[in-house]
Amino acid sequence: xxxxxxxxxxxxxxxxxxxxxxxxxxxxxxxxxxxxxxxxxxxxxxxxxxxxxxxxxxxxxxxxxxxxxxxxxxxxxxxxxxxxxxxxxxxxxxxxxxxxxxxxxxxxxxxxxxxxxxxxxxxxxxxxxxxxxxxxxxxxxxxxxxxxxxxxxxxxxxxxxxxxxxxxxxxxxxxxxxxxxxxxxxxxxxxxxxxxxxxxxxxxxxxxxxxxxxxxxxxxxxxxxxxxxxxxxxxxxxxxxxxxxxxxxxxxxxxxxxxxxxxxxxxxxxxxxxxxxxxxxxxxxxxxxxxxxxxxxxxxxxxxxxxxxxxxxxxxxxxxxxxxxxxxxxxxxxxxxxxxxxxxxxxxxxxxxxxxxxxxxxxxxxxxxxxxxxxxxxxxxxxxxxxxxxxxxxxxxxxxxxxxxxxxxxxxxxxxxxxxxxxxxxxxxxxxxxxxxxxxxxxxxxxxxxxxxxxxxxxxxxxxxxxxxxxxxxxxxxxxxxxxxxxxxxxxxxxxxxxxxxxxxxxxxxxxxxxxxxxxxxxxxxxxxxxxxxxxxxxxxxxxxxxxxxxxxxxxxxxxxxxxxxxxxxxxxxxxxxxxxxxxxxxxxxxxxx
Ligand SMILES: [Zn+2]
Numbered sequence: 258x259x260x261x262x263x264x265x266x267x268x269x270x271x272x273x274x275x276x277x278x279x280x281x282x283x284x285x286x287x288x289x290x291x292x293x294x295x296x297x298x299x300x301x302x303x304x305x306x307x308x309x310x311x312x313x314x315x316x317x318x319x320x321x322x323x324x325x326x327x328x329x330x331x332x333x334x335x336x337x338x339x340x341x342x343x344x345x346x347x348x349x350x351x352x353x354x355x356x357x358x359x360x361x362x363x364x365x366x367x368x369x370x371x372x373x374x375x376x377x378x379x380x381x382x383x384x385x386x387x388x389x390x391x392x393x394x395x396x397x398x399x400x401x402x403x404x405x406x407x408x409x410x411x412x413x414x415x416x417x418x419x420x421x422x423x424x425x426x427x428x429x430x431x432x433x434x435x436x437x438x439x440x441x442x443x444x445x446x447x448x449x450x451x452x453x454x455x456x457x458x459x460x461x462x463x464x465x466x467x468x469x470x471x472x473x474x475x476x477x478x479x480x481x482x483x484x485x486x487x488x489x490x491x492x493x494x495x496x497x498x499x500x501x502x503x504x505x506x507x508x509x510x511x512x513x514x515x516x517x518x519x520x521x522x523x524x525x526x527x528x529x530x531x532x533x534x535x536x537x538x539x540x541x542x543x544x545x546x547x548x549x550x551x552x553x554x555x556x557x558x559x560x561x562x563x564x565x566x567x568x569x570x571x572x573x574x575x576x577x578x579x580x581x582x583x584x585x586x587x588x589x590x591x592x593x594x595x596x597x598x599x600x601x602x603x604x605x606x607x608x609x610x611x612x613x614x615x616x617x618x619x620x621x622x623x624x625x626x627x628x629x630x631x632x633x634x635x636x637x638x639x640x641x642x643x644x645x646x647x648x649x650x651x652x653x654x655x656x657x658x659x660x661x662x663x664x665x666x667x668x669x670x671x672x673x674x675x676x677x678x679x680x681x682x683x684x685x686x687x688x689x690x691x692x693x694x695x696x697x698x699x700x701x702x703x704x705x706x707x708x709x710x711x712x713x714x715x716x717x718x719x720x721x722x723x724x725x726x727x728x729x730x731x732x733x734x735x736x737x738x739x740x741x742x743x744x745x746x747x748x749x750x751x752x753x754x755x756x757x758x759x760x761x762x763x764x765x766x767x768x769x770x771x772x773x774x775x776x777x778x779x780x781x782x783x784x785x786x787x788x789x790x791x792x793x794x795x796x797x798x799x800x801x802x803x804x805x806x807x808x809x810x811x812x813x814x815x816x817x818x819x820x821x822x823x824x825x826x827x828x829x830x831x832x833x834x835x836x837x838x839x840x841x842x843x844x845x846x847x848x849x850x851x
Contacts, residue, residue: 321344538842
């Protein structure tokens with residue numbers, strides 16, 4: 258049996274040179290594998306020596322990406338992050354090149370024409386390969402296909418640049434102690450300070466654990482406005498330009514490939530299938546939400562004593578939580594120390610799925626805050642998967658919450674199973690000198706959500722990496738996570754793991770009752786916010802889009818029910834526009850299944 262960490266690099270000692278070398282080695286090995294496939298005489302083609310061999314050849318490249326290029330998102334050292342980014346771009350471009358290789362296409366077509374009788378998984382793999390070739394323009398004249406290829410390459414570079422500009426964006430505001438009134442002591446203590454003309458000022462950055470509490474609790478609407486406006490230009494003008502170039506490239510590629518838009522191109526391989534179905538889904542949802550949104554905003558206006566701006570709504574929501582439901586975010590957080598949350602999360606998963614998690618404190622990790630865990634069958638003694646948890650913000654690293662695949666599951670040629678490895682990267686509230694990491698309830702929900710992706714990746718039994726774990730239709734991928742989120746509202750589950758970090762008391766029933774009563778508070782406003790994102794993403798990728806991303810951001814803003822903030826362009830900091838392009842609606846769509 259193979260140990261779960263066999264073949265994994267020593268993350269704690271990785272150098273930029275290691276990243277570059279691993280990436281080049283994987284590419285060379287893949288090239289050798291592909292050359293062998295191409296050299297096989299057509300009369301001798303089998304599934305194993307053609308498609309099976311291709312899957313094996315490309316898996317090495319996926320692993321180099323998952324384990325080395327991954328440093329682009331998590332490494333503290335600039336040079337290592339830079340090497341990771343270069344490797345990511347190199348690998349993605351290599352995969353574009355590979356997908357445009359004529360000789361490989363000819364080999365796969367020759368195999369398809371032999372009519373070997375295939376099992377369902379094998380047939381599906383073949384169908385998907387042929388579909389990809391068609392979608393790459395292999396049925397187009399050569400000049401047009403070459404243009405599609407050039408655009409694909411360009412989109413890779415633009416995507417890397419876009420994410421870099423977001424990760425490395427750093428901004429914030431300096432405020433006095435008085436201006437932090439309303440925010441709890443541990444929050445204030447966690448802020449960086451600066452001495453300015455004899456006064457101690459506190460820096461509130463755009464990092465989630467600082468930004469969201471400030472928007473929820475800071476009493477000064479002006480300061481909230483200032484911080485919000487800074488958040489809404491994350492990525493800068495540079496990223497507006499990157500995005501608009503990418504939208505144009507996607508539009509041109511879709512046109513060459515015979516689609517009316519990039520949205521139609523993207524939807525073809527989603528559950529939704531058609532742009533019109535997405536549009537009517539979103540329109541229908543908007544209509545059904547209208548009354549709730551109106552009521553939400555009216556309630557907010559009441560506590561605000563006047564019209565509510567977009568930088569006020571979180572504050573109004575927080576005020577309503579406290580005054581009408583007696584729920585305070587930070588008070589609730591005292592019952593959710595991170596350790597307890599992990600215990601609860603693991604217990605739920607274990608009971609539900611018959612698996613067991615064991616910490617691996619000695620596993621090499623890329624930062625001291627990262628924890629490693631191995632996954633076992635409940636009564637098994639051989640780990641079959643590994644995951645890492647990297648949960649706190651660090652400068653210049655990934656600023657959102659996501660699950661990454663470091664190694665996908667698949668059946669190996671000897672019949673054994675390649676053990677999946679994945680990681681959660683998130684930005685939760687850090688421990689301070691005298692308090693452990695205390696998660697706000699929304700953070701607990703995010704933790705459970707991301708862990709749903711980990712389970713999806715970890716428990717996969719797919720034969721081929723192509724269909725393994727979260728490599729499913731984009732608008733279905735959120736469903737398992739949304740199922741897990743439900744547990745953070747379950748009374749029994751909460752009673753089983755919550756404990757006050759000082760007294761050890763579980764979350765009081767009365768407090769949970771209040772939280773449950775408040776569960777739909779502002780839900781209309783929160784959902785139309787998602788709806789706005791989904792609409793905007795569709796608009797960017799629909800036929801007839803005029804190329805001005807900020808104009809669309811402004812014009813559709815009324816969906817949020819708040820006025821647009823002048824001189825902002827939040828789309829420059831919206832990482833999903835690369836990867837979830839034309840498919841952001843999936844977050845709402847998945848709820849139907851979750
Ligand atoms: Zn998710």
